[in-house]
Amino acid sequence: MNEETYVVKFLGIPFNITNVISGLAAFAIVFCLVYFLSRNLAMKPTGKQNVLEWIIDFTNGIVSSNIPGEEGKRFNLFAFVLFLFIFVSNQMGLAVQIIVGGTTYLKSPTSDPMVTMSLALMVLLLAHFFGVQRFGVKGYLVNSYLRPVSFMLPIELLEEFTNFLTLSFRLYGNIFAGEVLLTLVGSVAKSHGLITTVVALPLEMVWQGFSVFIGSIQAYVFVTLSMVYISQKVEKE
Numbered sequence: 001m002n003e004e005t006y007v008v009k010f011l012g013i014p015f016n017i018t019n020v021i022s023g024l025a026a027f028a029i030v031f032c033l034v035y036f037l038s039r040n041l042a043m044k045p046t047g048k049q050n051v052l053e054w055i056i057d058f059t060n061g062i063v064s065s066n067i068p069g070e071e072g073k074r075f076n077l078f079a080f081v082l083f084l085f086i087f088v089s090n091q092m093g094l095a096v097q098i099i100v101g102g103t104t105y106l107k108s109p110t111s112d113p114m115v116t117m118s119l120a121l122m123v124l125l126l127a128h129f130f131g132v133q134r135f136g137v138k139g140y141l142v143n144s145y146l147r148p149v150s151f152m153l154p155i156e157l158l159e160e161f162t163n164f165l166t167l168s169f170r171l172y173g174n175i176f177a178g179e180v181l182l183t184l185v186g187s188v189a190k191s192h193g194l195i196t197t198v199v200a201l202p203l204e205m206v207w208q209g210f211s212v213f214i215g216s217i218q219a220y221v222f223v224t225l226s227m228v229y230i231s232q233k234v235e236k237e
Helices: 017-037 048-065 076-095 113-146 150-191 194-234
Strands: 007-010 011-017 098-100 103-105
Touching: 007 017, 011 017, 017 048, 017 076, 017 103, 017 113, 048 076, 048 194, 076 113, 076 150, 076 194, 113 150, 113 194, 150 194
Parallel strands: none
Antiparallel strands: 007 011, 098 103
């Protein structure tokens, strides 16, 4: 992928406008989707309300399996919004990419490592915050780093760094690779006219379907690992 993202500098600091536009587009899609599904709610759900309730039950299940009891319920909305945002972000680049003059203005936000690292950093900071909130600073440090045995402290500190890397780069790698392969298949389709188009079209369709599956799985994995990391901070070791 040779396209460049649109970057501007303000006070000497570079801002990736492509990521901003793509992130806002994903946010707008999630908002409109939830708004549409939540109109005219009824005690006996049908149609679109069933879809919304299924998604809520699905994300609530992820939370309860990692943080059982009343403590986990406070994270239900966070998991719901996080799952929808990442799911939509993963699929955006498959549906539409806006490239003008070699500069990309709209793509999957999660195909950029800065976006996935920002999401991972947000999750891990929230995990630390809620750990301190529940146990206090001293109790949090003991529970997170000195239990079950204190000599594991160096490994526990290293794990904080590896958690950040695995959470962010797993998502980025899968989505970026999917977009690269779709671009390559598209280039093959255009390379020798009708013959390569006929050959590449079925391959493009198959990879599109596979990418939708991968994007869905990665949204699930990201939210699940997020709840695992949060549970390590808010549950007693």
